[in-house]
Amino acid sequence: MKRAVLTLSLMAATLAACLNTNPVHQAQVDALGGEAPGVPVGEFHRAGQPCGVCHGADGPASTTFILAGTVFSDPNKTIGVSAANVVFVDDSLTNFTVTTNCVGNFFVTTNDWNPAFPVKVEILAGGSTATMIGHISREASCANCHNDPPRATSPGHVWIAAQANPNDPNCPVSPVAGAGGP
Amino acid sequence: MTSRRAGVLASLAVAATFGFVGASCASVPDVGRYTLVGQPNYSPQFSGDTMGNAGVHVFLEKQCGTLDCHGQAGRPLRFYSAGGLRALSDAGNVSGVGADTPDEIYANFVSVVALEPEEISRVVAGQDPPTFLLVVKKPRGLENHKGGVRFNEGDVEDLCLTSWLTGQYDAMSCNMAAALP
Numbered sequence: 213m214k215r216a217v218l219t220l221s222l223m224a225a226t227l228a229a230c231l232n233t234n235p236v237h238q239a240q241v242d243a244l245g246g247e248a249p250g251v252p253v254g255e256f257h258r259a260g261q262p263c264g265v266c267h268g269a270d271g272p273a274s275t276t277f278i279l280a281g282t283v284f285s286d287p288n289k290t291i292g293v294s295a296a297n298v299v300f301v302d303d304s305l306t307n308f309t310v311t312t313n314c315v316g317n318f319f320v321t322t323n324d325w326n327p328a329f330p331v332k333v334e335i336l337a338g339g340s341t342a343t344m345i346g347h348i349s350r351e352a353s354c355a356n357c358h359n360d361p362p363r364a365t366s367p368g369h370v371w372i373a374a375q376a377n378p379n380d381p382n383c384p385v386s387p388v389a390g391a392g393g394p
Numbered sequence: 395m396t397s398r399r400a401g402v403l404a405s406l407a408v409a410a411t412f413g414f415v416g417a418s419c420a421s422v423p424d425v426g427r428y429t430l431v432g433q434p435n436y437s438p439q440f441s442g443d444t445m446g447n448a449g450v451h452v453f454l455e456k457q458c459g460t461l462d463c464h465g466q467a468g469r470p471l472r473f474y475s476a477g478g479l480r481a482l483s484d485a486g487n488v489s490g491v492g493a494d495t496p497d498e499i500y501a502n503f504v505s506v507v508a509l510e511p512e513e514i515s516r517v518v519a520g521q522d523p524p525t526f527l528l529v530v531k532k533p534r535g536l537e538n539h540k541g542g543v544r545f546n547e548g549d550v551e552d553l554c555l556t557s558w559l560t561g562q563y564d565a566m567s568c569n570m571a572a573a574l575p
Contacts, residue, residue, distance in 0.1 A: 329542070330460075332575065345477040345490055347575070349541060351462035364480035365461070367490030 237270045250393020251385045259292055259315045259389040260284070260369055262359075264352030267319070278327065280319035281354025282389070283312050283335055284369050285376030287362070290389035292316025293376045296337035302327035312337075314383035316376075337374035432515035433507045439563045440503045441496075447565050448572035450558045451499050453551050454506070457574065458533070461489065463541055471529065472505050474498035517559050524556040550574070 244261055251257050263280035266273040279300060283293045292315040300308045300320070308325045312318045330347040351357060354370050362368030378388050385393055434440065442449025459465040459473030466472065466479065474480060474494070480487040481498045506529055507514055516522040524530045528537065534552065535543035545551040550570040557564035 346456065346460050349460045349463040357461035362488045362490075364482055364487060364489060365467070367488065 234270055237265075240265050241272065248385075248390055248392045255313055255317055255319070256315045256383070256385045259317055259387075260290055260355055260359075262353035262355040263317075263319060264356065268352060276322045277319045277352055278322050278325060279310075279331070279348070279352055279354075280317075281358070281370055282316045283318070283337070284316055284371040284389070285374055287368055287371050290360075290369060291376040291378045292387040292389065293337050293372060293374050294380065294383070294387070296335055296372060296374065299334045299336065300325075300327065301332045301334075303330055304328045314380055315385060315387045315389070335370070335372045337372050340373045342370075342372040429511070430515075431507060431511045432518040434514075434518055434558050434561065435563065436500070436503050439558050439565075439568075440506075441499050446569070448569050449499075450554055450568055451494075451502050452572035453554060453568065453574065454502065455494070456572070457544060457551065458541070459502075470505075471509050473502050475502075514559070518561065520560070524559045527559070530556060530559070 244258065244265060247253060247257060259282045261282075263277050267275055267277040267280060269276065281298075283296045283298065285291050285293045293312060294314040294316070296312040296316070296318075298310050298312065298318050300310075302308075306327065308320065308327065310318045310320055310324075330349050332347050333344045335342040357366060358368065358370045359366050360369055376387060378386070380387050383394070385391075437443070438447055438449060440450045442451065455473050455475035455478065458471075459475045459478045461478050464471055464473045465475065472479070475498065476487075476493050477490055480489055481495065481501055483495070483497065485495075487495070509529060510527055513522065513526055517524050517527060525534070525536060530552075531537040532539035533541070533544035534547060550567045551574070553564050553567035554571045557567065
């Protein structure tokens with residue numbers, strides 16, 4: 213009986229290893245919920261969510277981001293800012309700049325840049341500048357720290373005082389986070 | 395194993411269990427007993443002062459206490475700061491707003507001391523070097539650290555921290571460390 217239990221346990225452990233299951237990571241992915249209606253998987257999806265949860269070493273996304281997030285136009289609204297420049301400076305004083313798309317999303321893949329953390333960051337949009345008080349020590353997703361509501365553990369979502377059009381006709385999806393398709 | 399032998403072993407196990415439980419319950423805890431922890435200076439060396447000395451806490455919070463590292467409540471070494479994790483209080487302080495509160499600075503001090511209270515006592519007493527402490531070993535890269543090497547021996551952060559721990563507080567190094575971006 214004991215031998216049978218031991219054998220079954222070993223088989224279950226082997227199966228779990230083969231399936232590469234990580235219940236903690238899977239719970240984080242599941243907590244993000246499904247896609248917004250009408251928003252295809254791609255650069256415009258999941259604005260404001262922690263990109264690195266899926267776009268990290270544990271997947272399930274196929275691309276891996278080293279830094280990614282969303283820039284909004286107001287501390288109280290989640291309307292994405294288009295064409296904002298997000299300027300990173302790493303510990304070796306190397307600059308890297310990325311521009312947000314029409315929902316405010318930006319991302320830096322591991323093929324684009326391999327920064328030496330910690331990384332400082334500044335956003336430039338419409339004549340305004342927003343400089344992060346601290347630095348990014350090692351986290352890929354802005355939204356892992358910058359999420360709503362603002363409280364002891366989070367300063368709230370990333371935003372800059374800049375114009376943003378919630379009905380941008382040139383954007384394939386609504387720039388309002390979670391609103392869904394056009 | 396014969397049934398007689400199994401019975402003898404079982405009896406011995408039961409007897410050992412009762413003996414252990416009995417010994418554990420035999421004495422009443424001494425409510426007056428405490429552990430004395432030798433600790434480095436809190437004020438003004440850790441907390442800073444109003445005469446331009448930043449104190450050790452500033453660079454620890456800036457360099458280590460970000461929300462994605464030691465600015466997290468569940469960590470054994472946990473730092474509160476105005477730009478990172480805020481301590482829960484009636485004031486409802488929000489991350490990124492305002493300034494450190496005295497309670498947050500003191501909580502950071504306690505976090506450093508309580509990380510390895512017996513070892514820090516020995517360091518403060520001069521019995522062990524500061525490199526015996528995780529708070530020095532990890533950022534120096536002498537022990538595995540997810541945050542990597544944060545400073546090297548002789549850097550201003552290192553001088554600030556180790557001088558404070560050994561009672562030879564180097565205010566200038568701490569001010570320079572506090573000014574680092």
